[in-house]
Amino acid sequence: MEPLFLVVDVGSSGVKAFLVDAAGGIVTRAESPWERDRWLADSGWCSIIQAVRDAIGDRKLIQDSLRAVSVTSMREEFVLLDGSGSEVKAELNEESYRFGERIVEEHGELMYDLSGHWPVPNWIAGAVLPWMRAECSGFREARRFLMMADWVVYKLSGVACTEGSNACETSMYDVYRNDWAWELIDDLLLPRGIFPPVKRSGEALGTVTREASKDTGIPTDALVVTGGADTQCGLMGMGAQPGEAGAVGGTTTPVLTVTSNPVIDPRRRLWSNIHVEAGLWTLESNAGFTGRNMRWLRDLMGTGSYEYLNHEAGLVPPGSDGLLTFLGAHVFDSGPPYWKQDRLGDRNVPPTVMGKHDFSSGELARSIMESSCYAVKANLEQLEEASGARFSSLKFCGGNSKSALWTQMQSDVLGVPVVTPVISEGTAVGAAALAAVGSGVYSDIREAVEAMVRLKKPVAPDPGRSETYSRLYRDWMATRERLHGTL
Secondary structure (H helix, E strand, C coil): CCCEEEEEEECCCEEEEEEEECCCCEEEEEEEECCCCCCHHHHHHHHHHHHHHHHHCCHHHCCCCEEEEEEEECCCCEEEECCCCCEECCCCCHHHHHHHHHHHHHHHHHHHHHHCCCCCCCCHHHHHHHHHHCCCCCHHHCCEEEEHHHHHHHHHHCCCCEEHHHHHHHCCEECCCCEECHHHHHHCCCCHHHCCCEECCCCEEEECCHHHHHHHCCCCCCEEEEEEEHHHHHHHHCCCCECCEEEEECCEEEEEEEECCCCCCCCCCCEEEECCCCCCEEEEEEEEECHHHHHHHHHHHCCCCHHHHHHHHHCCCCCHHHCEEECCECCCCCCHHHCECCECCCCCCCCEEECCCCCCHHHHHHHHHHHHHHHHHHHHHHHHHHHCCCCCCEEEEEHHHHCHHHHHHHHHHHCCCEECECCCCHHHHHHHHHHHHHCCCCCCHHHHHHHHCCECCCECCCHHHHHHHHHHHHHHHHHHHHHHHCC
């Protein structure tokens, strides 16, 4: 039978599970919400179980065909384990946040220069000092941490490990050596044992445990294969090559380029990451909250349909009849001056809708799309400045890329062709490619990508609209600067 691969994708608002075939086709897809403000180890695992069982459905579908399961996730969350390997519920408090700020002040620049990431007080880098001081409930019992995707892999396989694309987010990972920054860790007086062993993405760890099989319905003969961070898997799922740029349009829109060597932004704004393909790295900016704004508008209008908003926006000319929106689409800066708890890094621009007092849903929808496209352009310019590259096209996947209007608009704003994959869920396809390599269906990642990733015809910019948008982009950026100056 044709091999199938199960992908578990844990995001900011829910868990998705996909069955993907060896040609990169999505066979089934299921989603289960989870409450991010609840402890991940109980609510998150229940959501994973539900999504996986819904995706598998009748087990006859996967009988003798499911080769492997791989996991991808957003990169910020972590789980603590005690000495017996059980999850520990730990809560950060105001005191721990202040400790985290001290780490930024005393070690932040060194950590950025090694890892390509500033330590963020409420992420794992800001939690290690309270952990050592045992100031927070739960940290006293903790003996190891796992990033979110690593924890799901652990729940499925019983193997506690990590891989580079997720480990980079700790700010204690050496992006040059693709290993923990042991000298820094020793200087911080942290015990080495809390850091999980590093595996490569696409490495088979063993089979699904009996307990995990009982919970999820995944057969015990399915291999568990290390996956990677959602953004890097998305790049793989749209076939991004070294020197190319890609954007993964979802709740936020990461904007990245693939590099053959680690690139550290000399101005310390951008993120440098290990890619899920060995020997490659990524340099990352972020256009901020983009897809989330369209979801907000859809829910506000009560239409329940993105198609309706796309249709209405398509009736509005470029420039949205003078309407400008600043609702979280932004120009990324990961430095401490712009980083707040649970907020992407950017200068403070108040949420603003301006230019018209009486506007239609179509004008607002188009203006939200346009602000996202402007933000992608600004972040691409940052990537070009830091990397020295010049991008002649953009690869674009994720939910936003499903909109033909949005894709065309992005091309018009950038003035270069935009290429989307046939399967818009690029992150799922990328993670499935890793599962295919780990299970031996393909010999390496290049072979897997060639077999599983198919691209649509490039969407070329319209010269007239590009000229219009060139002016509108300058206006949007200038207005953004003025709004920042009002605070």
